[in-house]
Amino acid sequence: MIARISGRLAAKNADRVMIDTSGGVGYEVVVPLGVMERLPAVGAAVSLATELVVREDGWALYGFEDEIGRRFFQRLIGVTGIGPKIAIALLSALGVERGVRAVKERNIALLASVPGIGKKTAERLALELADKLGEFEEAVGAAIAAGGGASEAALHALERLGYSTVESDRALRQALAADGGGKTGGDTEALVRRALQLLTHG
Numbered sequence: 001m002i003a004r005i006s007g008r009l010a011a012k013n014a015d016r017v018m019i020d021t022s023g024g025v026g027y028e029v030v031v032p033l034g035v036m037e038r039l040p041a042v043g044a045a046v047s048l049a050t051e052l053v054v055r056e057d058g059w060a061l062y063g064f065e066d067e068i069g070r071r072f073f074q075r076l077i078g079v080t081g082i083g084p085k086i087a088i089a090l091l092s093a094l095g096v097e098r099g100v101r102a103v104k105e106r107n108i109a110l111l112a113s114v115p116g117i118g119k120k121t122a123e124r125l126a127l128e129l130a131d132k133l134g135e136f137e138e139a140v141g142a143a144i145a146a147g148g149g150a151s152e153a154a155l156h157a158l159e160r161l162g163y164s165t166v167e168s169d170r171a172l173r174q175a176l177a178a179d180g181g182g183k184t185g186g187d188t189e190a191l192v193r194r195a196l197q198l199l200t201h202g
Contacts, residue, residue, distance in 0.1 A: 002061060003070075005029065006047040009040060012177040014170070015088070017063070019046060029063035030084075032091035033169055036176050037151035037191075038065065053077070053084050060084065072096050072136060079128050086116040092169055095152050100136045103129045115166045151176070154191040163199060171195035 007021035017039065020026045029048060031039075040046060048063035049070040062084060064070045069091065076087035090099055093114045102110045103125055111122035151172055158168035175194035 002027075002050050002052045004047065005050050005061070005063070007045070009042050009044055009046040012036065012039065012042060014173050014177060017046075019048070027061055029061045030088060031063045032069070032088050032095075033151050033155070033172060033176075034092065034095050035063060035065055035069070036173060039176075062088065068136065069096050072100065072133075075129055075133070076125075079125055081121050081124060086114075086121075089116050089169075090114045093155065093165055096136070098152070100133050104133055106130055113165065115164075115169075150188040150191055153188045154195065157188070157192050158195060158199075161196075167199065168195065171198045174198050 005019050005021065005027050007019045007027075009017060010020045010026060011018040015033075015036070016028055016030045017036070018026055018028055029050060031048070035048070048065070049067050050064070051062045051070050051073055053060050053062060062073060064073060073084075073087050073091065076082050076090060077084055090111075094102060094110070098110075101107070106126040108119060108122045108126060111117055111125055112119045117125070154172055155165070155168050158171070159165060163171075172191060172195050175191055175198060178194075
């Protein structure tokens with residue numbers, strides 16, 4: 001089990017990052033949009049909680065800011081029909097806090113709005129997990145008090161403008177990766193402007 005990776009952030013690219021460790025090994029890690037948003041600039045020190053998923057077609061590492069994100073990811077992929085890609089899509093679209101609330105409150109419409117999750121899968125998520133997420137309540141309360149992340153707000157702004165979740169997510173990832181964790185990272189308006197430029201001009 002690879003539970004945490006610490007080292008130098010070597011690269012950002014769409015939905016994944018490269019982390020070079022002091023031992024000379026570079027790890028490619030898939031991360032949700034919110035994690036990508038809050039990463040430091042390339043070259044800076046970084047540490048991610050990670051989950052290694054082993055499947056017949058290969059191994060993949062998934063990275064999270066903290067153990068809460070990692071544990072929620074574990075809960076999600078434990079549900080029938082929810083693989084790592086769909087779990088990351090849910091975390092990208094909703095974040096840990098909003099995702100936990102959606103499951104606990106059985107908000108099927110919100111869950112089904114995530115790419116790859118239809119109504120039946122959303123209902124299964126709520127059925128299997130709604131009563132099993134008590135450990136996340138404190139984290140959810142703290143996040144509500146602090147407010148949502150810039151990337152989540154930007155994602156919803158783009159959706160209100162008529163762009164799909166998938167294309168909005170892709171454009172925001174490109175904006176964050178190109179920015180290198182600098183000017184646009186915590187600024188919702190700047191993220192929306194940059195994503196719109198990518199969506200309209202490529």
